[in-house]
Amino acid sequence: MAKELKHLTKRSDDYSQWYNDLVTKADLAEQAPVRGCMIIKPYGYAIWEKIQAGLDKEFKKLGVQNAYFPLLIPKSFFAREAEHVEGFAKESAVVTHYRLKTSENGKGIVVDPDAKLDEELIIRPTSETMIWHTYKNWIHSWRDLPIKCNQWCNVMRWEMRTRPFLRTSEFLWQEGHTAHATYEEAVEEAQTMLHCYADFVEDVMAVPVIRGEKSETERFAGALKTYTIEAMMQDGKALQSGTSHFLGQNFAKSFDVTYLNKDNKPEYVWATSWGVSTRLMGALIMVHSDDNGLVLPPKLAPIQVVVIPINKNEEQLKAITAKLQPAIDQLRELGISVKYDDADNKRPGFKFADYELKGVPVRLVMGGRDLENNTIEIMRRDTLEKENVSFDGIVERVKDMLDDIQRSVFEKARKMRDSKIYECTNYDEFKERIKDGGFFLCPWDGTAETEAKIKEDTQATIRCIPYGYEQKEGAVDMVSGKPATSWVIVARAY
């Protein structure tokens, strides 16, 4: 298709539309013809692959092994853990038949009524039930523990309101499921994974997060504790970016999984589960990007450096290419992904806009005058600053710039976020200010009633009881006036 410059809606005009535009126009994803599902396009998927590879490496360092469990879960399994089924029943995709056939009139294809399953199968919304059914066969003695399995897979939750990456009926994720001999070890594992997620999201995705614990209302269905990382988008709304659950002995009891302890006595096994999904793509996009398009931290950019020659003719192109090639080779040897775009069917202006839209961190441009003067233009995507510099030492300069961009985008996001974290103890003030977004650090009496009232009045929810923020004593709940049990982060969320 003859490509056109693709303008985005401005963030200040309509943040939500800007996001949708960006997802589509930067070739990240598109709406699928199945309600609420998306097609992740090659450029979007290349970013997801980097997230996946990076996390997988961290998991393996922590002794986690990958495995694969079935997509379909018998309905009866699903029903065994009461809270769990309560949490997922309303959004279950159900397989009821296993065959199609030609219709009576021979003109269409219909479900074969003779191929009805005895028991319906649910497309996994998460795999605790299947995995704990399996662990029963794997776990007999304390010697078999701990078990730490993870799977990278697709899951399905029939969501009513969907948005690409942020909330889709089918999404890609990883789900880790661990089994332990003791309460303490399981809680520690859940915490370890929380920090594993947080460190990765901050170091690699350059997205600052608040780590904390969910309130009871917001816990995963079947968990005793849910830990979370919460990121702030540019509009001040929260995005829950990863969760880690301490499941206690709930699933072990539902699936009768016991082990013989060192005294040869049976005990129920302790569990955790933890997951991050393609939702992280949403965080990545919304935290860093601007009105010109994506801004990607170099560690996740499929193309880290684009090099564009500007030439009058074939001969000049050859000379420019010859000049650039050694630098390109050296960058590649350093493990930096470089695209040399000398395609002659697009104007430079189009290319500039397109690579900006796609968030390529560093752009190098060399024209005829640069060739004469031994110079090159270097631009960084995050600030759009460009400079004409000597060609000598360009490799080192690019390398340093990539490191600097990685740091800078994180710092920018952190400053933005920190400027929108407000301590607030007055409910009227809260109700007024929440309209403009931001994270509100508020004293809470620990009751679900207060939580429900806040949500009803303002659509905001308790994101977490945060770590690393002072839990000042003696405060009272801003809604009920009762003594606070903790300070919590309250925000509207995606």
Next chain:
Amino acid sequence: MAKELKHLTKRSDDYSQWYNDLVTKADLAEQAPVRGCMIIKPYGYAIWEKIQAGLDKEFKKLGVQNAYFPLLIPKSFFAREAEHVEGFAKESAVVTHYRLKTSENGKGIVVDPDAKLDEELIIRPTSETMIWHTYKNWIHSWRDLPIKCNQWCNVMRWEMRTRPFLRTSEFLWQEGHTAHATYEEAVEEAQTMLHCYADFVEDVMAVPVIRGEKSETERFAGALKTYTIEAMMQDGKALQSGTSHFLGQNFAKSFDVTYLNKDNKPEYVWATSWGVSTRLMGALIMVHSDDNGLVLPPKLAPIQVVVIPINKNEEQLKAITAKLQPAIDQLRELGISVKYDDADNKRPGFKFADYELKGVPVRLVMGGRDLENNTIEIMRRDTLEKENVSFDGIVERVKDMLDDIQRSVFEKARKMRDSKIYECTNYDEFKERIKDGGFFLCPWDGTAETEAKIKEDTQATIRCIPYGYEQKEGAVDMVSGKPATSWVIVARAY
């Protein structure tokens, strides 16, 4: 669980049972509680991950990009390409509802009849229909071509008779889908991918394959040509290990995908698709392994070298460990995966048997006497040959041995296979000899009738019209006596 030595059925007693035993006892996979589905256990999955990573690298070298398309396909899409739906309708898992609810009596969970889908959704058995629906939006002009997308995903085909890895209702695979401007380019792509698969399977999996083209009967539903790689198992049966399809313009026509050529005229797009699956695990297991367990080519072994100390006491263990550590470190620096197993809760004899069962290519054992004598025992899994050698130069020795094992297992498999390829022109002889397995190179008249008769009489099928085998002229079909149009490989198959 207190581990016991796990004896396998011998191949000569019951090859099929030997395979099932091995899959289970080497911790590769187990039967799932959903009919025909399997759980891929961590050790099995670690091998699959290596296959996946290796192939993915090759695909990317060929300009293929990964993407992700939805799991669920609307029934109407599915029905658009007539041969395609004919091929897959009988084994489709169908989603009809999107919600569960508590039953009337409050005691169970039932499908909510109010949540019936307007149109049923099929769990993808393969994604041509979804992808060609999508390509319609991606392809407008010759400038948009070629497109080369691949996805790694799960698919579901409701098979009646299943066996772990070889044939399961759900399996993991990759499916590549390419779009081209010309017939020639698409055929070339399908061929390129065939050779990509064949080279990988031979070089990395050490499984020799015959490359060739399928007969019309055996083609993929919707393809004009299907290319295949066929491997021979130790019982002389064939395993189709990967296929690549030239789809012509069938899907482009069904989904109305045209492009404007350089003369600005619309033309239908030409297509290929190609896939390999967890079935490759079956080939890997059945080609190399023996009555003691798995034999893995080093390039795919999750653990390439296991090092086991044999010590009388803690002090001696320390001394042995200190002696071994530098060699272990050096091996790891060379990128070789080494497991040092000094666990004291298992006897050496158990460890030996277990690592043999799991196919670890090289085993090193050091005891007290070795420590004194500066020696070490080295064993290679493929031949079970062991030797007591000087500890000096052990790193180099291990490295060379791994290379040698990789070559040797391929050669052994190739020789075994070649010894069971028979030229055969007499049908009575064929019917007698096919009972003992093997690939029969036979003249064929090119008709489906002959093919059907062979299958009916012997259960054998035409595996392919092979490349690299002489197509002698003047032969007659062994069944019909009519002039042969080609020589084909006939065999029983998994």
